[in-house]
Amino acid sequence: MTSDxxxxxxxxxxxxxxxxxxxxxxxxxxEAASVMRLRPPRHRVxxxxxxxxxxxxxxxxxxxxxxxxxxxxxxxSNPAPHVLWLVVTVxxxxxxxxxxxxxxxxxxxxxxxxxxxxxxxxxxxxxxRIAPVSRxxxxxxxxxxxxxxxxxxxxxxxxxxxxxxxxxxxxxxxTAQRLVDELxxxxxxxxxxxx
Amino acid sequence: xxxxxxxxIAPTAVAPQWRRLxxxxxxxxxxxxxxxxxxxxLIAFVAGRSSGNGGLWGLFGVVVTVGLGVLRWATTSxxxxxxxxxxxxxxxxxxVLSIPRDRVRTVDITAHPLHRLLGLVRITVGTGQSDRKxxxxxxxxxxxxxxxxxxxxxxxxxxxxxxxxEATTGSVATGGVxxxxxxxxxxxxxxxxxSMRPGWVWYGPFTLSGLVTIGVVAGxxxxxxxxxxxxxxxxxxxxxxxxxxxxxxxxxxxGEVALAVLVFVAVASTVGYVVAFWGFxxxxxxxxxxxxxxGLLTTRATTIEERRLRGVELSEPLLLRAVGGARCxxxxxxxxxGRGAERxxxxxxxxxxxxEAIRVAADVLGDPHPLTVELTGHGLRAARxxxxxxxxxxxxxxxxxxxxxxxxxxPGWAPLVALVVLPVAAALAADRVRSLGHAIxxxxxxxxxxxxxxxxxxxxxxxxxxxxxxxxxxxRRAGVVTVIATTAAGRQHYSLLDVPVxxxxxVVAEATPGLLDPFLIVG
Numbered sequence: 001m002t003s004d005x006x007x008x009x010x011x012x013x014x015x016x017x018x019x020x021x022x023x024x025x026x027x028x029x030x031e032a033a034s035v036m037r038l039r040p041p042r043h044r045v046x047x048x049x050x051x052x053x054x055x056x057x058x059x060x061x062x063x064x065x066x067x068x069x070x071x072x073x074x075x076x077s078n079p080a081p082h083v084l085w086l087v088v089t090v091x092x093x094x095x096x097x098x099x100x101x102x103x104x105x106x107x108x109x110x111x112x113x114x115x116x117x118x119x120x121x122x123x124x125x126x127x128x129r130i131a132p133v134s135r136x137x138x139x140x141x142x143x144x145x146x147x148x149x150x151x152x153x154x155x156x157x158x159x160x161x162x163x164x165x166x167x168x169x170x171x172x173x174x175t176a177q178r179l180v181d182e183l184x185x186x187x188x189x190x191x192x193x194x195x
Numbered sequence: 196x197x198x199x200x201x202x203x204i205a206p207t208a209v210a211p212q213w214r215r216l217x218x219x220x221x222x223x224x225x226x227x228x229x230x231x232x233x234x235x236x237l238i239a240f241v242a243g244r245s246s247g248n249g250g251l252w253g254l255f256g257v258v259v260t261v262g263l264g265v266l267r268w269a270t271t272s273x274x275x276x277x278x279x280x281x282x283x284x285x286x287x288x289x290x291v292l293s294i295p296r297d298r299v300r301t302v303d304i305t306a307h308p309l310h311r312l313l314g315l316v317r318i319t320v321g322t323g324q325s326d327r328k329x330x331x332x333x334x335x336x337x338x339x340x341x342x343x344x345x346x347x348x349x350x351x352x353x354x355x356x357x358x359x360x361e362a363t364t365g366s367v368a369t370g371g372v373x374x375x376x377x378x379x380x381x382x383x384x385x386x387x388x389x390s391m392r393p394g395w396v397w398y399g400p401f402t403l404s405g406l407v408t409i410g411v412v413a414g415x416x417x418x419x420x421x422x423x424x425x426x427x428x429x430x431x432x433x434x435x436x437x438x439x440x441x442x443x444x445x446x447x448x449x450g451e452v453a454l455a456v457l458v459f460v461a462v463a464s465t466v467g468y469v470v471a472f473w474g475f476x477x478x479x480x481x482x483x484x485x486x487x488x489x490g491l492l493t494t495r496a497t498t499i500e501e502r503r504l505r506g507v508e509l510s511e512p513l514l515l516r517a518v519g520g521a522r523c524x525x526x527x528x529x530x531x532x533g534r535g536a537e538r539x540x541x542x543x544x545x546x547x548x549x550x551e552a553i554r555v556a557a558d559v560l561g562d563p564h565p566l567t568v569e570l571t572g573h574g575l576r577a578a579r580x581x582x583x584x585x586x587x588x589x590x591x592x593x594x595x596x597x598x599x600x601x602x603x604x605x606p607g608w609a610p611l612v613a614l615v616v617l618p619v620a621a622a623l624a625a626d627r628v629r630s631l632g633h634a635i636x637x638x639x640x641x642x643x644x645x646x647x648x649x650x651x652x653x654x655x656x657x658x659x660x661x662x663x664x665x666x667x668x669x670x671r672r673a674g675v676v677t678v679i680a681t682t683a684a685g686r687q688h689y690s691l692l693d694v695p696v697x698x699x700x701x702v703v704a705e706a707t708p709g710l711l712d713p714f715l716i717v718g
Contacts, residue, residue: 035697036701036715037700037717038711038715039714041714111714115709116710124668125665125667126665127664128665130661130710131661132707160528160683161681161682161687163679163682163688164660164661164681164687164688
């Protein structure tokens with residue numbers, strides 16, 4: 001367990017092993033004593049990511065809301081059903097905008113060792129991805145307009161498989177930069193075409 | 196670098212010459228272009244006839260296409276350098292396409308009847324994922340030149356590695372064990388892994404490839420009728436058929452049409468099988484390549500480097516499975532599994548007896564166990580999910596019809612009849628449950644799934660370049676997880692559906708030892 005050779009240590013908010021009650025894979029009914037389980041990755045993403053996800057979701061909801069308002073205004077003779085739908089949409093949007101970012105923040109985690117990159121993401125549907133460092137092909141960073149607003153960076157780690165990019169959303173700039181530096185250094189130590 | 200004296204290939208000089216296509220291609224290109232433009236020409240001719248100068252337009256079209264063909268020959272040239280293959284083409288916009296030689300994954304040699312008449316071939320160099328339609332394709336080399344180019348492109352690495360160039364030991368291949376192979380063709384040392392037997396044609400009708408033929412023919416006729424304003428009703432035989440059908444009761448008419456379609460599909464599928472796969476032959480050459488040849492009219496030869504091979508897929512479509520057939524597909528890096536009967540050149544064995552498919556797959560892998568090993572099922576919860584999903588989808592039809600009956604006054608028997616889909620869906624689900632399973636056998640991760648097309652993948656463990664464990668909210672509640680092995684080969688990812696959580700981590704840990712260790716908690 002101590003292969004922390006090149007691990008970035010807790011540049012993000014809480015570096016420790018906060019064994020979050022989230023997403024420990026399925027109903028935890030430990031039948032057999034020695035069942036191998038995968039623990040969640042160590043590091044959380046930046047807390048500002050909550051705000052980023054909130055804004056992104058809110059912006060997404062503006063489109064259907066705007067359409068409904070236009071529809072309402074174009075048909076003022078019989079507004080009742082339109083208003084009803086508008087209210088329903090607003091409620092659903094509100095729940096999504098409030099719940100989703102918190103939930104995501106509890107799920108989104110990442111970790112690197114000298115041998116592997118390990119990420120966890122999602123909220124309703126969750127996924128964990130693991131890739132050996134020896135198979136990494138590129139490490140990219142990207143910042144969307146909203147992400148820049150909150151000082152966040154995405155890191156995408158690709159392998160030779162079209163099905164396997166690992167994405168870490170919502171890191172703060174410094175952590176992302178350190179992660180990229182570290183990964184590019186360790187990747188260079190592995191020759192070959194990684195297929 | 197050694198010189199392969201056997202085939203007289205010297206390593207290419209430092210400044211290689213630009214080479215041209217065979218001038219014999221001048222006879223092929225124009226014909227080819229004319230044939231390709233035939234529908235358009237026909238339409239121009241028919242449409243022009245009504246305006247009085249169809250012949251003129253038709254002639255003009257032919258002249259243009261012939262001219263283009265000549266131009267294409269004159270402007271295309273290629274060369275093979277030490278590191279790169281280059282193709283230069285284009286008249287107005289001159290383009291040079293360069294491909295690093297170590298990116299060459301496959302070499303395809305095809306020859307349609309006209310090519311064969313003139314002793315020519317078309318060569319397509321596959322570089323994997325970035326393949327574009329035009330790619331590196333040279334249409335119209337002489338057969339000898341094509342073969343030479345293939346050897347030059349693919350066997351360079353092997354030629355360097357092999358110390359003795361004239362190894363004609365017969366059945367020893369670089370890949371490893373070759374079981375039951377028949378030694379043949381003495382010239383290049385190779386082992387025949389499979390060759391088509393006429394009896395295999397029996398599997399033709401069960402491939403249903405004829406359905407595609409029907410689609411193509413129907414589409415062509417429709418387009419022709421539409422654009423040239425030909426009324427199909429004017430044709431005698433068609434009119435007679437529709438007349439006959441309108442006289443008999445509806446039930447019988449439907450039966451007659453269904454029978455006719457069935458017969459046509461069976462015949463077309465059989466013909467398609469023979470045309471595509473006649474003379475099929477799979478061999479392993481001791482330079483570390485797998486070589487496939489096939490085709491009745493258009494011949495096709497594909498060569499795959501074995502060092503790019505990451506496994507084998509055994510696929511059994513439902514109908515084919517019912518008559519004991521199966522086919523075999525290669526999983527190789529940089530070779531995506533394509534569509535159509537040829538699977539984008541990855542096909543290792545056309546529909547053939549199942550035992551034969553298993554033998555060939557085992558030969559290619561060099562290990563028979565992944566094909567026969569007993570699989571671990573995914574348990575009750577995975578089974579329940581198969582049934583639930585099948586029935587949910589199947590219930591849409593009767594439910595929809597019932598809704599229409601209730602709201603729109605559709606006939607009440609329709610939803611009742613539609614209930615038939617439920618047992619069918621349940622049967623499919625049961626079959627899917629039976630298929631589902633995985634195992635780790637030696638160096639391979641083995642996965643099987645599917646009913647309509649049941650597939651068994653044997654993926655080399657060293658070909659796995661990552662894992663993706665995915666759980667929907669329902670899967671979390673059921674305690675199952677979809678385990679996806681990502682790879683640079685074939686379909687790029689191979690999934691183990693709904694593995695019980697307790698089983699999932701051991702599978703990953705066993706397939707890629709050590710990778711998970713830092714992230715495990717035992718207890």
